[in-house]
Amino acid sequence: EDQVTQSPEALRLQEGESSSLNCSYTVSGLRGLFWYRQDPGKGPEFLFTLYSAGEEKEKERLKATLTKKESFLHITAPKPEDSATYLCAVSRQEANNLFFGTGTRLTVIP
Amino acid sequence: NAGVTQTPKFRVLKTGQSMTLLCAQDMNHEYMYWYRQDPGMGLRLIHYSVGEGTTAKGEVPDGYNVSRLKKQNFLLGLESAAPSQTSVYFCASSYSRVGELFFGEGSRLTVL
Numbered sequence: 774e775d776q777v778t779q780s781p782e783a784l785r786l787q788e789g790e791s792s793s794l795n796c797s798y799t800v801s802g803l804r805g806l807f808w809y810r811q812d813p814g815k816g817p818e819f820l821f822t823l824y825s826a827g828e829e830k831e832k833e834r835l836k837a838t839l840t841k842k843e844s845f846l847h848i849t850a851p852k853p854e855d856s857a858t859y860l861c862a863v864s865r866q867e868a869n870n871l872f873f874g875t876g877t878r879l880t881v882i883p
Numbered sequence: 884n885a886g887v888t889q890t891p892k893f894r895v896l897k898t899g900q901s902m903t904l905l906c907a908q909d910m911n912h913e914y915m916y917w918y919r920q921d922p923g924m925g926l927r928l929i930h931y932s933v934g935e936g937t938t939a940k941g942e943v944p945d946g947y948n949v950s951r952l953k954k955q956n957f958l959l960g961l962e963s964a965a966p967s968q969t970s971v972y973f974c975a976s977s978y979s980r981v982g983e984l985f986f987g988e989g990s991r992l993t994v995l
Contacts, residue, residue: 777925807983814989815989816986816987819983819985862926870916870931871926873925873926873927875924
């Protein structure tokens with residue numbers, strides 16, 4: 774059975790304090806791993822797709838990495854506007870949908 | 884560019900009432916999805932469609948029906964609402980099978 778576990782559930786950082794969010798997954802035949810950002814009262818917004826172990830992608834202060842069992846979302850020198858819930862999701866080969874984790878709620882304090 | 888638009892944004896129902904949520908996308912996407920989001924549960928797929936006139940069940944389809952009569956629209960229906968269907972519903976679309984999903988802003992449904 775597909776499983777996605779995100780940790781921590783919540784994270785509070787001071788502005789400029791770098792950290793990482795974790796997404797551990799169990800899926801047979803991974804097709805891709807996705808990161809989304811969700812602001813309160815809004816729909817998720819796509820950030821990254823990773824397809825194979827060792828792959829990395831960057832966008833501004835965010836960098837996503839992938840191994841065979843987990844993915845990390847590294848946040849470098851975060852700003853208050855980075856505060857949001859970050860969702861991880863996986864897709865299987867031959868599947869038509871994504872399986873989501875419960876998210877990490879990030880708060881960046883000025 | 885509107886993207887994915889959901890209506891209504893808020894609705895309160897009594898147990899046993901019926902309603903339809905409408906999702907419209909203007910990106911000419913083939914794939915459309917309905918998810919529900921509950922605290923501590925993450926997003927769960929209700930139904931999806933791989934093209935006009937097609938629908939398929941997701942993880943939690945019971946109590947819901949869908950229709951995709953036009954490519955740009957995907958309707959989610961509740962025939963007899965139950966308190967367990969109180970949730971935030973998100974519609975999403977994508978240009979390819981399990982490509983980047985574009986989400987609407989959500990529809991918050993409360994069933995009393």
